[in-house]
Amino acid sequence: MSGHEFVDRLKKQFGDAITTVNLEAIDPWIEVKPEGLLALCRYLRDEPDLRFNMLNCISGVDYFEPDEKKAAKAGFEPHIEVVYHLSSIVHKTTLVLKVMLPRWKDDQPGNLPEVPSVSSIWSTADWHEPETFDLMGVHFSDHPDLRRILCPEDWVGHALRKDYEMPLEYHGIRGR
Amino acid sequence: MATQTDDPRIIEFDVRTDEMLVNMGPQHPSTHGVLRLVLRTDGEIVSEATPHIGYLHRCAEKIGENLTPRQWIPYTDRMDYLAGMNMNLGWSLAVEKLMNLELPEKARHLRVLIAEMNRIASHLVGMGAYGLDLGTFSPFLYAFREREKILDLFEEVCGARLTYSYITVGGATADLPPGWLQKCEAFLDQLRPVIDEYHALLTTNAIFVRRTAGIGVLSAEKAIDYGCTGPVLRGSGVDYDLRRDGEQRYTEMYDGYAFEVIVERDGHYPKDHDYPPVPKTAVLGDCWHRFYVRMLEVMQAMDLVRQAIDRYSMCSGDWGTPVKLTEKLPKGDAYMETECPRGQMGFYIVSNGGSIPLRARARSSSFCNLSVTYDLCRGCLIADVPAIVGSLDIVMGEIDR
Numbered sequence: 316m317s318g319h320e321f322v323d324r325l326k327k328q329f330g331d332a333i334t335t336v337n338l339e340a341i342d343p344w345i346e347v348k349p350e351g352l353l354a355l356c357r358y359l360r361d362e363p364d365l366r367f368n369m370l371n372c373i374s375g376v377d378y379f380e381p382d383e384k385k386a387a388k389a390g391f392e393p394h395i396e397v398v399y400h401l402s403s404i405v406h407k408t409t410l411v412l413k414v415m416l417p418r419w420k421d422d423q424p425g426n427l428p429e430v431p432s433v434s435s436i437w438s439t440a441d442w443h444e445p446e447t448f449d450l451m452g453v454h455f456s457d458h459p460d461l462r463r464i465l466c467p468e469d470w471v472g473h474a475l476r477k478d479y480e481m482p483l484e485y486h487g488i489r490g491r
Numbered sequence: 492m493a494t495q496t497d498d499p500r501i502i503e504f505d506v507r508t509d510e511m512l513v514n515m516g517p518q519h520p521s522t523h524g525v526l527r528l529v530l531r532t533d534g535e536i537v538s539e540a541t542p543h544i545g546y547l548h549r550c551a552e553k554i555g556e557n558l559t560p561r562q563w564i565p566y567t568d569r570m571d572y573l574a575g576m577n578m579n580l581g582w583s584l585a586v587e588k589l590m591n592l593e594l595p596e597k598a599r600h601l602r603v604l605i606a607e608m609n610r611i612a613s614h615l616v617g618m619g620a621y622g623l624d625l626g627t628f629s630p631f632l633y634a635f636r637e638r639e640k641i642l643d644l645f646e647e648v649c650g651a652r653l654t655y656s657y658i659t660v661g662g663a664t665a666d667l668p669p670g671w672l673q674k675c676e677a678f679l680d681q682l683r684p685v686i687d688e689y690h691a692l693l694t695t696n697a698i699f700v701r702r703t704a705g706i707g708v709l710s711a712e713k714a715i716d717y718g719c720t721g722p723v724l725r726g727s728g729v730d731y732d733l734r735r736d737g738e739q740r741y742t743e744m745y746d747g748y749a750f751e752v753i754v755e756r757d758g759h760y761p762k763d764h765d766y767p768p769v770p771k772t773a774v775l776g777d778c779w780h781r782f783y784v785r786m787l788e789v790m791q792a793m794d795l796v797r798q799a800i801d802r803y804s805m806c807s808g809d810w811g812t813p814v815k816l817t818e819k820l821p822k823g824d825a826y827m828e829t830e831c832p833r834g835q836m837g838f839y840i841v842s843n844g845g846s847i848p849l850r851a852r853a854r855s856s857s858f859c860n861l862s863v864t865y866d867l868c869r870g871c872l873i874a875d876v877p878a879i880v881g882s883l884d885i886v887m888g889e890i891d892r
Binding site: 475 | 544545548550552553556588589591713715716717718729731736738822823824825826828835837839841843844849850852854858859862891892
């Protein structure tokens with residue numbers, strides 16, 4: 316099945332949920348709306364000729380340029396991407412899904428953007444989603460145990476955000 | 492939960508017990524670094540084991556966003572510090588994929604040679620430390636004796652014994668020193684008989700078999716569901732190895748090399764007539780199988796090193812020139828997974844056209860392998876917890892990054 320056929324098939328099935336497709340990228344990717352993510356993932360995992368049964372990695376990417384002078388030239392609108400790398404052990408194929416989110420929900424700083432959790436589909440997400448939450452500040456709704464997994468529980472902020480500022484002090488330990 | 496009275500492990504029935512929380516780690520010697528497990532126990536039986544990680548978190552990914560790819564190479568060393576060469580290789584390949592860089596043939600064979608040597612060293616530690624977990628000290632010393640020789644060889648190549656930064660974007664930092672290949676071959680000759688000693692010390696040891704066979708059984712479906720990779724996945728009988736099934740950029744390194752993926756087929760491992768047979772009590776996916784896959788992978792890696800030595804010495808020309816330290820990266824993103832000793836190590840690089848990436852992400856194999864602990868340890872004995880965690884062969888530096 317060629318890339319175009321595959322995309323046509325998904326578009327037929329999911330329609331508007333699939334917004335952008337880039338087949339020319341180094342790793343061809345499909346952009347999906349957060350609302351359509353779960354249905355698409357379940358379909359990708361369960362269809363006998365697709366069987367993307369392994370979720371390799373969930374990564375959050377913060378597209379943001381903190382320097383205002385450079386921001387105009389950065390070539391992207393500020394947003395957060397959650398990238399899902401899938402592979403099929405049966406058919407030995409790989410696939411990349413991307414979900415675009417605003418940096419803050421409703422443009423309210425401190426209000427984490429939300430995306431549905433895929434932990435009910437792949438257990439790998441049990442740990443990968445808390446990690447992305449901890450470091451990138453993305454809220455995975457319906458995750459059974461979304462807590463800070465690498466940083467201490469009382470840590471403030473999400474370290475991989477581009478505008479993150481290191482704390483001056485943490486429990487009497489000097490930061491900067 | 493040990494509430495059924497037909498559980499053969501319960502010998503007294505009228506004793507009233509409360510559940511107790513036992514804290515294991517983060518300084519427990521058998522947790523392979525700073526891993527903390529909180530066990531909920533009912534007498535000797537563990538009803539829940541929750542891993543707590545993050546004690547070794549060093550913000551490696553954040554540092555990666557502030558350095559050029561070549562400058563980040565030393566940080567990849569410190570992820571899986573037992574297999575630094577494989578980490579360097581994984582990141583280099585990801586960056587080369589983004590830059591669409593082709594390597595000379597000699598560089599490819601050099602990389603296979605070095606990466607497989609590091610796999611041997613890493614599995615030797617895994618094996619020795621697993622013996623320690625189960626209360627036998629001597630295999631550890633035997634394993635470290637041989638590993639020391641590999642580290643000596645690596646020291647000659649790049650000057651470092653643990654954090655190599657040798658393989659880099661565009662090739663390697665230097666060629667192999669003259670006379671090194673002969674030393675390497677002499678080492679392999681001398682390692683072969685030692686492997687039989689390891690089998691005598693551990694693989695066929697009756698106590699070892701009783702402690703590992705049938706313990707911590709991980710089904711193939713669960714292994715895939717949790718994203719377990721490497722020996723943990725193959726120990727559950729899944730025939731998948733990125734050196735054969737991975738991306739072309741990675742598999743072409745192994746083009747023309749003869750090797751079989753180490754996985755059980757119909758009760759047999761490939762070429763297993765030379766090795767001790769699978770004990771009757773062992774179940775596919777248990778601790779013993781995971782351990783055995785690692786032992787066989789040492790032999791497989793030795794084979795691959797020998798083939799790489801032949802090919803490497805037939806190549807003339809360049810071993811690959813490293814790119815400039817501040818080389819501009821093209822716009823885009825690339826994800827690359829390689830088969831490291833502990834499983835599939837993935838690196839994801841996103842660039843916006845500068846020489847410093849927008850995002851450097853490491854997908855850690857031990858991170859996923861450890862996440863099954865909760866499932867595997869449910870209902871096991873307290874003494875089995877180190878056996879199970881040890882069989883996953885985790886490195887905390889890679890989990891916490």
